[in-house]
Each structure stands twice: as structure tokens, then as C-alpha cells.
Amino acid sequence: MSSVNEKIAGKIRSIASSLLESGEVAAFLGYTTGSLPGMMQPYVARDAKEAENLSWSSFCVINLANYLPALLKSFEPPRRPNEPPPEGPLPKVGVVATGCWSRNMVVQIQENQIDRNRVVIVGISSRGMVDRRKVQRFVGNREILSMEEQANFLVVKGKDFEEKINRWDVVRDNCKTCTHPDPVIYDELVGGLSGKRDIPDRFRQVDEIEALDIEERWKWFQEEISSCIRCYACRNVCPLCYCPTCFVDDSRPQWVGKSIDRVDTALFHILRAYHCAGRCTDCGSCESVCPMGIRMRLFTKKLQKDVLELYGFEPGLDVETPLPLSTYKVDDPEDFIITNIKKGDKK
Amino acid sequence: MKPLVVEKAQAEKWLEELCRVFDVFCPVKVKGDLYQWGRLGKKGLPRIPEGVPKTTIKTFFFPQPEVLFEFGARPGLKDAFRLKEPVCEKRPRLLFGVRPCDARSVVLNSMPYEEDPYFQKNRDETTMVGFLCKDGCSTCFCTWTGGSPLGMEGMDLAVVELEDGALFLEPITEKGLGLLEFDFFREPTEEEEVFVKGLREKVNKDAEETSSRLRSKGLMDLYNAPFWQEVSDACINCGTCTFLCPTCYCFDIQDETLRGKGRRIRYWDSCMFPLFTQHASGHNPRGDKLKRVRNRFMHKLKYFPDRFGPVSCVGCGRCVRDCPVNIDIRQVLARMLEV
Ligand code: SF4
Ligand code: SF4
Ligand code: SF4
Ligand code: SF4
Ligand code: SF4
Numbered sequence: 210m211s212s213v214n215e216k217i218a219g220k221i222r223s224i225a226s227s228l229l230e231s232g233e234v235a236a237f238l239g240y241t242t243g244s245l246p247g248m249m250q251p252y253v254a255r256d257a258k259e260a261e262n263l264s265w266s267s268f269c270v271i272n273l274a275n276y277l278p279a280l281l282k283s284f285e286p287p288r289r290p291n292e293p294p295p296e297g298p299l300p301k302v303g304v305v306a307t308g309c310w311s312r313n314m315v316v317q318i319q320e321n322q323i324d325r326n327r328v329v330i331v332g333i334s335s336r337g338m339v340d341r342r343k344v345q346r347f348v349g350n351r352e353i354l355s356m357e358e359q360a361n362f363l364v365v366k367g368k369d370f371e372e373k374i375n376r377w378d379v380v381r382d383n384c385k386t387c388t389h390p391d392p393v394i395y396d397e398l399v400g401g402l403s404g405k406r407d408i409p410d411r412f413r414q415v416d417e418i419e420a421l422d423i424e425e426r427w428k429w430f431q432e433e434i435s436s437c438i439r440c441y442a443c444r445n446v447c448p449l450c451y452c453p454t455c456f457v458d459d460s461r462p463q464w465v466g467k468s469i470d471r472v473d474t475a476l477f478h479i480l481r482a483y484h485c486a487g488r489c490t491d492c493g494s495c496e497s498v499c500p501m502g503i504r505m506r507l508f509t510k511k512l513q514k515d516v517l518e519l520y521g522f523e524p525g526l527d528v529e530t531p532l533p534l535s536t537y538k539v540d541d542p543e544d545f546i547i548t549n550i551k552k553g554d555k556k
Numbered sequence: 557m558k559p560l561v562v563e564k565a566q567a568e569k570w571l572e573e574l575c576r577v578f579d580v581f582c583p584v585k586v587k588g589d590l591y592q593w594g595r596l597g598k599k600g601l602p603r604i605p606e607g608v609p610k611t612t613i614k615t616f617f618f619p620q621p622e623v624l625f626e627f628g629a630r631p632g633l634k635d636a637f638r639l640k641e642p643v644c645e646k647r648p649r650l651l652f653g654v655r656p657c658d659a660r661s662v663v664l665n666s667m668p669y670e671e672d673p674y675f676q677k678n679r680d681e682t683t684m685v686g687f688l689c690k691d692g693c694s695t696c697f698c699t700w701t702g703g704s705p706l707g708m709e710g711m712d713l714a715v716v717e718l719e720d721g722a723l724f725l726e727p728i729t730e731k732g733l734g735l736l737e738f739d740f741f742r743e744p745t746e747e748e749e750v751f752v753k754g755l756r757e758k759v760n761k762d763a764e765e766t767s768s769r770l771r772s773k774g775l776m777d778l779y780n781a782p783f784w785q786e787v788s789d790a791c792i793n794c795g796t797c798t799f800l801c802p803t804c805y806c807f808d809i810q811d812e813t814l815r816g817k818g819r820r821i822r823y824w825d826s827c828m829f830p831l832f833t834q835h836a837s838g839h840n841p842r843g844d845k846l847k848r849v850r851n852r853f854m855h856k857l858k859y860f861p862d863r864f865g866p867v868s869c870v871g872c873g874r875c876v877r878d879c880p881v882n883i884d885i886r887q888v889l890a891r892m893l894e895v
Binding site: 469 | 693821882
């Protein structure tokens with residue numbers, strides 16, 4: 210492990226163990242080292258001893274905000290769906306957060322999914338996480354037996370090869386275009402902040418697809434999703450997806466067919482993306498987890514671009530600015546809500 | 557049955573002949589290193605990649621979806637709600653290049669599906685030409701589960717690729733023997749026989765032990781083991797591990813209607829999904845993810861062996877490689893064996 214990561218990991222461990230030791234938090238959510246090269250596993254430490262298992266590297270590709278609502282709930286006394294939460298303070302949870310994860314936590318706070326007073330956020334400025342698939346492609350899809358991280362390089366070894374890869378070359382697409390690597394909210398900070406990054410062509414991937422004509426665009430979309438097995442890893446890993454019953458699982462009414470069908474799969478992807486509009490922080494988890502290598506993040510990236518152009522809004526930067534798509538203003542240029550209320554009144 | 561050898565050039569012609577009778581499928585490169593089962597391309601002998609393709613052959617035995625029957629869905633019309641057998645004019649299927657773990661999965665799946673007419677019909681209509689593995693990868697572990705890289709269970713014809721590209725063919729079943737009724741073949745040389753025998757001798761088997769050790773454990777001891785919380789913390793309850801798994805066979809059933817036509821389908825389900833056990837009352841006996849994660853491992857490594865003998869896992873390693881949060885069945889198995 211690179212010394213940068215080792216330093217960060219050491220600090221995370223010491224913060225986590227003192228939080229757990231003092232009883233300030235009931236659990237600490239971070240990462241532990243996985244069983245395969247280049248894999249990290251989200252990990253919940255429940256006591257100071259378990260905090261020793263916490264770790265850090267460039268392979269932490271899953272947005273930990275995703276686990277927060279359920280983890281917080283697991284420390285609440287059981288209650289019926291509409292029963293109010295019990296009086297008095299509830300146990301807290303500590304969590305590690307990079308730029309985008311903290312932005313998703315902001316969205317979760319705005320959408321009442323987590324209570325800011327119940328989370329202790331340990332902020333880390335992200336150096337960009339590595340895309341395992343890019344590494345795999347880099348070594349010509351040969352089997353990787355070990356991956357060692359140095360400050361700016363990865364040393365990848367297989368049965369009969371060893372390659373030194375420039376880390377930035379294999380960083381995820383979303384991290385390469387990230388303008389806010391620093392955590393936006395935090396209670397403790399590990400390492401320094403790196404400031405806002407200026408990425409002039411951060412929507413290049415979207416622009417390229419927008420430049421295609423309509424048929425080609427549809428063809429691109431169809432091809433991109435053609436191998437989807439509807440495992441819903443992309444949905445389940447997303448911190449925005451917390452509905453108790455997702456529209457794909459509903460059967461009364463049934464919005465989408467349940468087996469593999471091109472139309473159903475397309476509908477799933479389009480709707481999932483739209484449900485993330487104005488909320489998605491481009492954390493890239495969805496794309497990182499897909500077993501089939503589908504780049505569904507480009508769909509939400511397109512909507513991110515639209516929301517920025519139409520509303521001048523980027524999600525999760527602060528708790529005060531309301532989310533544009535769940536807010537109505539009287540001077541809203543779209544008057545369909547009013548039209549529907551006074552049906553017939555308006556020509 | 558007596559093995560035969562086909563030279564590379566002849567093998568192409570042989571495959572051409574087989575294509576006249578069968579719909580032939582093999583692992584097809586979709587993009588990058590992604591191989592999926594697909595129809596054999598026009599010409600030549602396909603290159604069978606080392607290891608297993610991303611998706612499994614279970615789509616041929618549990619089609620996604622399987623149409624159980626069709627019916628008229630417009631009340632009042634003559635055929636309303638009369639059940640009809642689905643019409644399908646399929647030719648018999650040949651799967652070319654099945655790896656030993658995947659071939660064995662069909663044998664394991666047929667234990668619980670012994671009396672299932674749909675599965676058995678699909679099995680009858682399918683012939684499997686297996687390719688034995690000379691080299692395992694670091695994430696597969698067939699020998700822990702009762703299989704072997706040179707195992708032939710489930711195959712109709714077993715193939716070893718020889719150094720010069722010729723194929724060493726060993727028929728296992730009558731179906732497999734039928735594939736060799738052409739003049740493209742010759743008897744193996746003594747050297748070739750020795751080569752294949754040598755491969756076989758290298759394989760060690762420790763599998764029987766794994767399943768019998770699991771069977772000997774107390775069911776409730778495993779169920780109440782302390783590690784399930786830790787194992788399940790990271791899980792996102794997706795369908796990756798079960799949908800990619802060759803030995804996961806759970807399904808749900810639904811009626812679909814469109815423009816007056818109805819069909820009853822059976823499609824893949826997964827015990828990792830909350831809806832899997834949701835009751836109509838709203839109660840869910842596996843309401844949280846710990847219970848679901850535990851079920852996946854208990855089903856594969858305890859309930860199934862208790863009932864049928866072997867573990868319901870062939871060690872293909874797909875779930876190990878593709879679980880987005882790196883929940884590794886090998887580690888879970890090790891912990892279960894320690895109980
Ligand atoms: S993770 Fe990939 S395969 Fe799974 S549902 Fe999403 S796009 Fe489809
Ligand atoms: S849609 Fe994807 S990129 Fe956007 S917040 Fe969800 S997981 Fe992250
Ligand atoms: S449980 Fe995992 S290793 Fe075992 S057969 Fe299924 S996918 Fe393969
Ligand atoms: S592991 Fe789950 S989905 Fe797979 S066969 Fe068992 S119960 Fe079914
Ligand atoms: S074990 Fe992994 S692949 Fe399986 S449901 Fe959990 S997260 Fe998904």
C-alpha cells in the first residue's frame with residue numbers, strides 16, 4: 210500500500226477507534242481490504258478492535274452514503290411504518306466521506322433520509338478511484354494476481370507479467386471529471402483539502418453522444434444496455450435509490466416486465482436515470498459495480514448536464530439550496546401544475 | 557467409450573456438419589474480455605477462452621423467460637382463458653465449449669428439478685460438448701466442491717485440446733457418440749493417450765470431504781453462527797451473484813397479457829431480493845439482508861447438501877469475481893467449516 214494510503218488508513222483507524230471506544234458512535238462505516246487484488250470491501254466496525262480492520266486505497270469505488278440510512282435505522286428501536294421516532298437522542302454512526310459521498314449525504318439530509326446530528330463524518334479529499342476494468346484492459350485482460358499501489362503508480366502482476374501503470378491513466382471516468390474532490394460537510398478531516406478543480410470539458414463524454422444523430426444515439430443506447438442482466442446492482446448501490454418498493458419491483462400496477470426484454474430493460478434504465486436527475490453527484494458507483502461493464506453512468510451524466518444548464522444547479526454542494534426538481538416556484542416557466550389544478554380555466 | 561482425435565482442419569468440417577443438425581452455441585466475445593453464450597459465428601472453429609464465460613449455460617435450461625403456456629386474454633372471445641402449449645420450432649441444441657464446472661452444474665440442478673418437465677425437456681434437447689481445463693484461474697475452485705478441471709459430469713462429449721490444435725474426443729453418452737458418426741476422426745496415438753492421462757493424474761480431489769463435513773455440522777449451529785452480520789454488512793442485495801451463478805435456479809411466475817394475448821412465464825428470481833419471500837400480508841420472513849445473505853450460503857452449502865449430497869456450488873468463481881463488494885464464498889465456506 211502506498212504511504213499516502215497508509216497514513217490515511219492509520220488516521221481513519223485511530224479516529225474510528227476513539228469514537229467507538231468513547232461510545233460517541235455505535236458503529237463506524239468504512240472500508241476493509243478485500244480478498245482479490247484491487248478490491249476493497251465496505252466494512253462496519255462495531256467496536257474499537259474491529260476498527261483495526263479499517264483500511265484505505267484507490268479502490269474504494271462504492272459510495273458509502275448508500276449504506277447510511279439502513280445502518281442508522283438498524284440502531285433505532287423497532288417501530289411501525291407511521292410511528293414517529295422515539296424521543297431523545299438516537300445512536301450515532303461514524304462514516305468516511307470523500308467529495309461525492311459527502312455530497313450524496315447532503316442530498317440524503319435534504320430528502321430526510323439521514324439526520325445530520327446522527328452522523329459523524331470523517332472527510333477525505335479523494336485522489337480519484339481506480340477503475341478495475343481499465344487496469345484489466347491495460348494488461349490485455351490477462352489474469353491479475355496482485356496489485357500494489359504506490360504514490361502515483363500501480364504495480365500489477367500476473368503469472369508471467371509485471372506492469373507499472375500510471376495511476377491517473379486508470380482512474381475512473383467520473384473521478385477524472387470531478388470538480389469537487391473535497392468533502393463538503395465533515396466533522397473531522399483526514400489529510401489536506403485539494404480545492405475545487407476546474408475541468409473545462411467535463412461533459413465531453415456526453416457531448417460526443419449528443420453529437421450523434423437521433424438514430425445513432427438510439428442505437429448507441431440499445432447497444433450499451435444490450436447485455437444487462439437486470440441484477441439491479443446499479444440501482445442498489447446508489448445512495449439515491451432508497452424507495453421501499455422500486456418501480457421495477459411493483460406488481461400492482463406493474464410498470465416494467467420482469468424478465469429480460471429489450472423494451473423493459475430500456476425502460477428500466479431510462480426511468481432509473483430520470484429518478485436521479487438533479488440529485489446524482491456522478492459518484493460512479495453504479496458504473497463500478499455493473500458485472501456486465503455497462504456505462505449507465507453516462508445516462509445520469511447527461512441529466513446532470515441538463516440540470517446544470519437549465520437550473521444552474523449542482524446537487525449536494527450545500528444543505529440550504531433546495532433540489533430544483535422537488536421544488537415549485539410561482540414563477541416556474543412550466544405552468545403545467547397550475548394548469549392541471551384549474552383544469553379548463555386556461556386556454 | 558473409445559476416444560478419437562480430430563485434426564484442426566477436419567474439426568472445422570465436423571462442426572459444419574453438426575450445424576446442419578443442431579443450433580450450435582459457444583462462448584462469444586461481446587466486448588473487451590466479456591464472453592457470453594451465443595450462436596456460433598459463420599465459419600471456423602471457435603476459440604474457447606480459458607475459464608468460464610461471464611454468463612452461464614443456465615439460460616438454455618432455465619430460459620429467461622420460460623413460457624409455460626399461452627392463453628387468449630380477451631373475455632368473451634372463443635379462446636378466452638383456454639390454455640395452449642407454446643409453439644416453438646426449435647432444432648436440438650448443441651453447446652460447444654462448456655467448461656467442467658458449468659457442465660456439472662446441470663447435473664446438480666437436475667436433482668431438485670428431477671420432476672420438472674420444462675427443465676427435463678430442455679435437458680433432453682441439449683447436447684453438451686465440454687472442454688476440459690488444463691489451467692485453472694486464481695478465483696475458481698471446482699476441486700473444493702466435488703468437481704475437477706478434468707471432470708466430465710454432465711457432458712456428452714469431452715474434449716481435450718492437444719498441443720497442435722487437434723482435439724482429443726471422449727464420448728460419454730450415446731448422444732456424444734452420435735456426434736462422432738463421421739469420417740473426420742482417427743484413433744489417438746500412444747503419445748496423445750499418455751498426454752491426457754498425465755493431465756488426469758495431476759488433479760487432486762478433496763471435495764467429498766467438504767460436503768460431508770458440512771453435512772455433519774448442526775444446522776442451527778450454522779444458522780446462528782456469529783459471522784453472518786459481518787458477512788452481510790457490505791452486501792447490497794443485488795442479483796449479481798445469483799444471476800451469474802450456474803447453480804442458482806430460483807424462479808417466480810407471472811401472467812403477462814398484451815393485446816388480447818396472454819402467456820404465463822417463469823423467470824429468474826433471487827433470494828437476495830427482498831420480494832423473494834414477501835408475503836401478501838406484507839410480512840417478510842427474510843425481511844433484512846442478514847437473513848437473505850445467510851440464506852444464499854445456507855442453501856448452497858447446507859440445505860442442499862443435507863438433502864441431495866453435494867454442495868450446490870461448482871466453484872466456477874463467478875460470484876467471487878463479480879460481487880461488487882467482494883463477498884467471497886470461499887471465505888464464507890471456510891468460516892462455515894470452522895463452526
Ligand atoms: S448493474 Fe449492470 S447488469 Fe445489473 S441491472 Fe445495472 S446495468 Fe444491468
Ligand atoms: S446514479 Fe450512479 S453516479 Fe449518480 S449518485 Fe447514483 S450511483 Fe452515484
Ligand atoms: S456460488 Fe459462486 S462459485 Fe459457486 S457455482 Fe455459484 S457463481 Fe460459481
Ligand atoms: S442461493 Fe438463493 S437464488 Fe440461488 S438457488 Fe439458493 S435460494 Fe435460489
Ligand atoms: S453477495 Fe455481492 S453479488 Fe451477491 S447480492 Fe450481495 S452484493 Fe450482490
